[in-house]
Amino acid sequence: MTDIAGADARRTEPVLSLRNVSKNFGAVSALTDIELDVHAGEVVALVGDNGAGKSTLVKILAGVHQPSSGTIRFMGQEVQLTDPGAALDLGIATVFQDLALCENLDVVANIFLGREAVPWRLDEVAMEVRAWTLLNELSARIPSVREPVASLSGGQRQTVAIARSLLLEPKLIMLDEPTAALGVAQTAEVLNLIERVRDRGLGVIMISHNMEDVRAVADRIVVLRLGRNNGVFLPDASNHELVAAITGATENAVSRRASRREAPRMTAQEEPR
Amino acid sequence: MSQNAPDPGARALDRSDVRLRHDEGLGGAIRAFLDRIRSGDLGMLPVAVGLVIISLVFSALNPVFLAPNNLVNLLFDCATVGVISLGIVCVLMVGEIDLSVGSMSGFASAMVGMLWVNNGWPVAVAILAALAVGALVGTLYAFLFNRLGMPSFVATLAGLLAILGLQLYILGTSGSINLPYQSPLVKFGQVLLMPAWLSHALALLPGIVLVVIGLGNMNRRRAANLSPGSMGGLIVRAVVLTLALEAVVYYLNLGRGVPWMFGLFVALVLVMNYAFTRTKWGRSMIAVGGNREAARRAGINVRFIYTSAFVLCSMFAALGGILSAARLASASQQAGTGDVNLNAIAAAVIGGTSLFGGRGSAYSALLGIIVIQAIASGLTLLNLSSSLRYMITGGVLAIAVIVDSLARRSRVSHGRA
Ligand SMILES: Nc1ncnc2c1ncn2[C@@H]1O[C@H](COP(=O)(O)OP(=O)(O)OP(=O)(O)O)[C@@H](O)[C@H]1O
Numbered sequence: 001m002t003d004i005a006g007a008d009a010r011r012t013e014p015v016l017s018l019r020n021v022s023k024n025f026g027a028v029s030a031l032t033d034i035e036l037d038v039h040a041g042e043v044v045a046l047v048g049d050n051g052a053g054k055s056t057l058v059k060i061l062a063g064v065h066q067p068s069s070g071t072i073r074f075m076g077q078e079v080q081l082t083d084p085g086a087a088l089d090l091g092i093a094t095v096f097q098d099l100a101l102c103e104n105l106d107v108v109a110n111i112f113l114g115r116e117a118v119p120w121r122l123d124e125v126a127m128e129v130r131a132w133t134l135l136n137e138l139s140a141r142i143p144s145v146r147e148p149v150a151s152l153s154g155g156q157r158q159t160v161a162i163a164r165s166l167l168l169e170p171k172l173i174m175l176d177e178p179t180a181a182l183g184v185a186q187t188a189e190v191l192n193l194i195e196r197v198r199d200r201g202l203g204v205i206m207i208s209h210n211m212e213d214v215r216a217v218a219d220r221i222v223v224l225r226l227g228r229n230n231g232v233f234l235p236d237a238s239n240h241e242l243v244a245a246i247t248g249a250t251e252n253a254v255s256r257r258a259s260r261r262e263a264p265r266m267t268a269q270e271e272p273r
Numbered sequence: 274m275s276q277n278a279p280d281p282g283a284r285a286l287d288r289s290d291v292r293l294r295h296d297e298g299l300g301g302a303i304r305a306f307l308d309r310i311r312s313g314d315l316g317m318l319p320v321a322v323g324l325v326i327i328s329l330v331f332s333a334l335n336p337v338f339l340a341p342n343n344l345v346n347l348l349f350d351c352a353t354v355g356v357i358s359l360g361i362v363c364v365l366m367v368g369e370i371d372l373s374v375g376s377m378s379g380f381a382s383a384m385v386g387m388l389w390v391n392n393g394w395p396v397a398v399a400i401l402a403a404l405a406v407g408a409l410v411g412t413l414y415a416f417l418f419n420r421l422g423m424p425s426f427v428a429t430l431a432g433l434l435a436i437l438g439l440q441l442y443i444l445g446t447s448g449s450i451n452l453p454y455q456s457p458l459v460k461f462g463q464v465l466l467m468p469a470w471l472s473h474a475l476a477l478l479p480g481i482v483l484v485v486i487g488l489g490n491m492n493r494r495r496a497a498n499l500s501p502g503s504m505g506g507l508i509v510r511a512v513v514l515t516l517a518l519e520a521v522v523y524y525l526n527l528g529r530g531v532p533w534m535f536g537l538f539v540a541l542v543l544v545m546n547y548a549f550t551r552t553k554w555g556r557s558m559i560a561v562g563g564n565r566e567a568a569r570r571a572g573i574n575v576r577f578i579y580t581s582a583f584v585l586c587s588m589f590a591a592l593g594g595i596l597s598a599a600r601l602a603s604a605s606q607q608a609g610t611g612d613v614n615l616n617a618i619a620a621a622v623i624g625g626t627s628l629f630g631g632r633g634s635a636y637s638a639l640l641g642i643i644v645i646q647a648i649a650s651g652l653t654l655l656n657l658s659s660s661l662r663y664m665i666t667g668g669v670l671a672i673a674v675i676v677d678s679l680a681r682r683s684r685v686s687h688g689r690a
């Protein structure tokens with residue numbers, strides 16, 4: 001399976017394929033006619049400004065929200081993601097931006113929530129061992145898995161949420177800003193993990209505001225702007241192009257800021273001694 | 274040393290973080306316990322302290338309070354409201370409330386009286402019918418809550434009145450139905466006691482089970498390269514528990530003995546405790562009470578969980594009503610009114626089940642109801658009027674809720690909410 005990676009992936013049928021997906025919250029059109037393909041063994045980065053609709057799209061694919069219109073095909077079948085259980089059963093795992101952990105339960109209980117080993121006689125030992133294995137794969141820094149999640153730091157919670165998404169061996173994994181709160185080592189681990197998951201032939205959707213991380217692992221970069229598709233880029237696209245697509249203008253706050261920082265340095269260089 | 278341990282020098286899987294203080298052995302267990310208390314995880318402590326104070330005060334005022342037979346009567350009384358309180362634990366666990374348990378219990382007792390005594394149904398069928406009606410009422414509350422988004426306290430407040438109306442309606446003009454004294458049901462509620470040898474044997478069981486399960490767990494954890502926990506702590510807990518239970522049973526056997534009805538209540542508590550702590554359903558209940566949306570996103574059928582909580586609560590209320598009819602040998606218009614509702618809810622909260630959801634245990638019904646009934650019994654022995662009894666019980670409930678709120682605040686500030 002490992003050879004189905006990178007460019008070869010695009011020739012196979014996509015794992016996930018969205019056509020004309022729209023979502024309205026009352027009068028707000030959060031998403032309009034979104035098209036998106038994710039192939040096996042491919043990392044698709046979803047980027048866009050705050051409020052562009054990235055999380056809304058992820059929640060639709062996780063079965064949390066229902067699309068107002070449009071079709072979703074998963075593994076070649078048209079699917080209705082009526083509730084989160086349906087998405088999980090299909091093999092779509094999600095790390096939500098707000099993590100969606102139960103603070104009153106401990107780390108093991110959170111990782112296995114809804115998927116406990118042996119429903120009528122919980123196997124705490126097996127679950128704890130598996131939890132440690134998952135957490136160690138992520139080089140997690142968690143002192144004890146028997147403490148309630150409320151006592152963990154933001155980054156530790158994020159690691160727990162990521163560990164949970166890996167539990168079920170999903171076919172598609174969606175990470176909504178997975179590295180926002182992570183330390184240097186943990187971010188590197190998550191990026192490594194994304195590559196490992198990709199090499200195992202899974203599809204990955206990753207949302208991030210960090211262009212460096214995006215370039216490092218993404219095979220394609222899909223830009224959303226104000227709830228619409230606004231271009232697809234390869235990771236070697238220039239920063240300027242990406243920023244223009246994200247903000248919707250060549251003249252924007254980012255470019256103005258960049259030129260402001262350039263200008264004094266230029267004058268300093270030109271200054272005669 | 275276990276031959277399963279891969280490498281004696283290697284750290285256990287859950288002991289690899291250097292920041293973790295390793296509470297090994299008995300001293301460690303005690304230190305961990307103190308830490309938990311300090312951070313607001315009070316558990317059973319308030320109840321234990323409360324019971325000691327209550328016993329000291331009331332036995333000083335009237336020595337009869339601690340007489341074996343008074344305690345036996347106390348246990349008979351505990352069983353009826355205690356079963357109702359067990360249902361309250363279920364709804365509190367998911368962060369909801371049922372204010373109609375008193376009416377439900379009264380209606381169930383009236384149903385049994387009418388079907389069995391007046392209409393000649395077999396008593397078992399009458400009991401099953403009452404339990405089925407309880408399940409139906411719970412389903413109705415769940416429907417109102419899940420589908421119509423009605424807050425549970427409003428739905429069940431409406432239910433309180435409606436079910437009370439039903440109770441008065443089926444009791445009709447007579448107002449009460451006497452249950453035959455010689456029937457097994459009434460005997461169960463008034464005089465059936467365990468033989469002394471059996472009660473002593475049963476009191477041994479918890480300690481044995483604790484040790485057997487504990488040792489099994491330690492072996493499995495060691496084999497899986499997890500820290501096994503302290504053997505000393507386990508033995509001490511088992512010995513203390515067994516000695517305490519044997520002492521209580523011995524004392525009760527100086528009087529009439531241990532009521533079978535109380536045995537039934539304890540058995541139900543143990544079953545519910547297993548369900549809460551060792552099954553997927555129980556885990557889901559705690560998760561829904563803690564963070565409903567997170568539970569939904571984990572694929573838990575949240576509506577089913579709420580439904581199971583309301584149905585169980587109403588069924589336990591019905592069962593509690595039947596037991597109190599057996600205790601009083603009658604089904605009357607007064608059954609389930611007055612302080613039954615309040616006592617059932619107060620018992621759960623006093624025992625340590627949080628009103629805010631996601632935190633609690635089946636044992637809280639058992640311990641809480643013992644506190645409540647001890648106060649009631651003590652006040653009755655002092656010949657205080659019911660006006661004073663209500664005021665004092667109300668005060669105790671207020672204190673319990675204050676303790677719950679303060680403990681919760683402390684948990685939040687210690688990051689253990
Ligand atoms: N439940 C909701 N009800 C109403 N409007 C919503 C809801 N969820 C999202 N929206 C709206 O949809 C739009 C897109 O929100 P979304 O959370 O998808 O943005 P995002 O791209 O993830 O932004 P960020 O980078 O800040 O996470 C926003 O305008 C938001 O106000």
Ligand SMILES: [Mg+2]
Nearest residue numbers: 054055056097
């Ligand atoms: Mg977002």
